[in-house]
Amino acid sequence: MSKCPALSARRMMLAAPICGVRTSLATSSATIRQFSTTALVAAKKKAAGGGSKRNSGKDEPKLLLGRPSNNLKIGVVGLPNVGKSTAFNCITSSNVLAANYPFATIDPTEGRVAVPDPRFDFLCDLYQPKSKAPAYLTCIDIAGLVRGAASGAGLGNAFLANISAVDGLFHLTRCFVDDDIVHVENNKVDPIRDLGIIHDELRLKDAENLTRRKADLEKVMSRAGQTPEIKAKKDELEVVKKVYDWVAEQEKDVRVGQWENSEIEVINTLQLLTAKPVIYLANVSEDEYLEGNNRFLRDVQAWVGENYAGDTVIPFSAGFEEKLSELSSDERAEYLSLLGDGAKSALPEIIVSGYRNLNLINFFTAGPGEVRAWTIRQGTKAPQAAGVIHTDFERGFITAEIMKLADLQALKSEAAVKAAGKYAQRGRDHIMEDGDVAYFKFNVTRSGGKK
Numbered sequence: 501m502s503k504c505p506a507l508s509a510r511r512m513m514l515a516a517p518i519c520g521v522r523t524s525l526a527t528s529s530a531t532i533r534q535f536s537t538t539a540l541v542a543a544k545k546k547a548a549g550g551g552s553k554r555n556s557g558k559d560e561p562k563l564l565l566g567r568p569s570n571n572l573k574i575g576v577v578g579l580p581n582v583g584k585s586t587a588f589n590c591i592t593s594s595n596v597l598a599a600n601y602p603f604a605t606i607d608p609t610e611g612r613v614a615v616p617d618p619r620f621d622f623l624c625d626l627y628q629p630k631s632k633a634p635a636y637l638t639c640i641d642i643a644g645l646v647r648g649a650a651s652g653a654g655l656g657n658a659f660l661a662n663i664s665a666v667d668g669l670f671h672l673t674r675c676f677v678d679d680d681i682v683h684v685e686n687n688k689v690d691p692i693r694d695l696g697i698i699h700d701e702l703r704l705k706d707a708e709n710l711t712r713r714k715a716d717l718e719k720v721m722s723r724a725g726q727t728p729e730i731k732a733k734k735d736e737l738e739v740v741k742k743v744y745d746w747v748a749e750q751e752k753d754v755r756v757g758q759w760e761n762s763e764i765e766v767i768n769t770l771q772l773l774t775a776k777p778v779i780y781l782a783n784v785s786e787d788e789y790l791e792g793n794n795r796f797l798r799d800v801q802a803w804v805g806e807n808y809a810g811d812t813v814i815p816f817s818a819g820f821e822e823k824l825s826e827l828s829s830d831e832r833a834e835y836l837s838l839l840g841d842g843a844k845s846a847l848p849e850i851i852v853s854g855y856r857n858l859n860l861i862n863f864f865t866a867g868p869g870e871v872r873a874w875t876i877r878q879g880t881k882a883p884q885a886a887g888v889i890h891t892d893f894e895r896g897f898i899t900a901e902i903m904k905l906a907d908l909q910a911l912k913s914e915a916a917v918k919a920a921g922k923y924a925q926r927g928r929d930h931i932m933e934d935g936d937v938a939y940f941k942f943n944v945t946r947s948g949g950k951k
Contacts, residue, residue: 563764572858573638575666580644582674583783583818588641590821609641616848633872668777675796676785702773707748739766777857780813789817816846861934882930886940896944903937
């Protein structure tokens with residue numbers, strides 16, 4: 501069995517011998533960054549009783565809320581004039597208008613930022629590659645919501661539709677007092693009130709959408725007969741009713757509920773706003789951020805802990821981050837050194853937390869040609885991870901050779917990892933782990949007509 505170097509996309513479509521790949525192909529990301537839903541389809545079959553007898557005694561893997569994709573986006577939300585566009589500009593190095601009046605942002609703006617990762621830096625130092633490709637987080641700046649947005653206030657319907665298009669949220673709340681910056685709620689700073697307004701509007705919009713979906717399904721159910729379609733709609737209706745009760749009657753977010761896999765499959769088709777994971781960003785003044793003392797922060801942390809236990813609250817200063825963004829890397833390092841007391845930017849923590857909150861992890865391909873971090877969702881199996889590089893790798897998957905990054909860091913070379921017996925071969929059922937360094941073997945033969 502031979503190991504071939506990475507092939508061009510054209511050669512791979514025709515290749516018959518067994519091949520492996522260490523780095524990405526020369527094809528565009530639009531061509532190779534495709535995600536297979538094989539794992540999700542298999543889970544659906546199993547939930548319906550279609551699983552194999554060999555696995556019938558095993559626990560079913562828990563499905564995740566949200567789109568089964570490796571190309572996920574996170575949106576910045578909050579009331580107007582709380583620092584959203586300034587934060588977005590700093591996170592993504594963009595230049596969106598940040599003004600002291602409501603709705604300075606109307607159309608959503610998209611930006612990408614490299615995810616800081618010392619593991620990626622280590623691999624680049626080790627291999628000294630010609631090309632480096634880190635993981636990226638895609639971030640969307642969404643215009644501010646106001647009280648009544650779910651009913652259309654302040655262009656609310658359009659803005660809520662923009663939230664529906666993202667997969668997770670940075671919920672930014674203002675925790676500083678500045679008489680020169682107006683506040684849309686009676687010009688009074690109250691972060692707990694503001695957090696409640698946003699959550700209420702998202703929940704009310706979900707209740708409206710669930711009501712509409714429930715009515716549509718009940719209309720289908722009113723038809724005579726017991727066709728397979730009506731049976732499937734009946735099952736869906738039961739889930740929609742349960743979720744409606746949770747959201748509208750109990751006034752709770754979908755993401756904090758305990759749902760069965762069959763229910764999650766239905767929920768994921770509804771694109772509910774309260775099903776999205778949330779990270780809370782508490783925007784404090786520059787002085788309070790550097791001093792580590794803010795009178796609102798403890799209340800915000802207590803509110804999140806009481807209502808959304810386990811969610812992350814990150815204090816940061818949009819003003820301070822904006823100042824740092826205007827400096828060169830050398831000037832920034834010197835400025836932080838002068839401030840002392842461990843002064844640092846909060847952006848790396850915000851970016852990494854946003855990436856992880858979308859249930860995204862990395863595996864790496866590494867060699868002298870390229871070191872690349874590939875993005876997959878937690879729970880992805882080896883063939884589907886290979887398919888992120890190229891769909892042929894999934895279709896013709898044979899095996900994955902896996903090194904643990906900790907072993908490579910300790911032993912300093914691939915040869916040493918192999919000599920220590922820590923270079924493992926894994927099959928189709930291997931679930932990729934964060935930080936795996938992977939080398940895939942695959943075999944694709946030409947079938948059908950000309951490609």
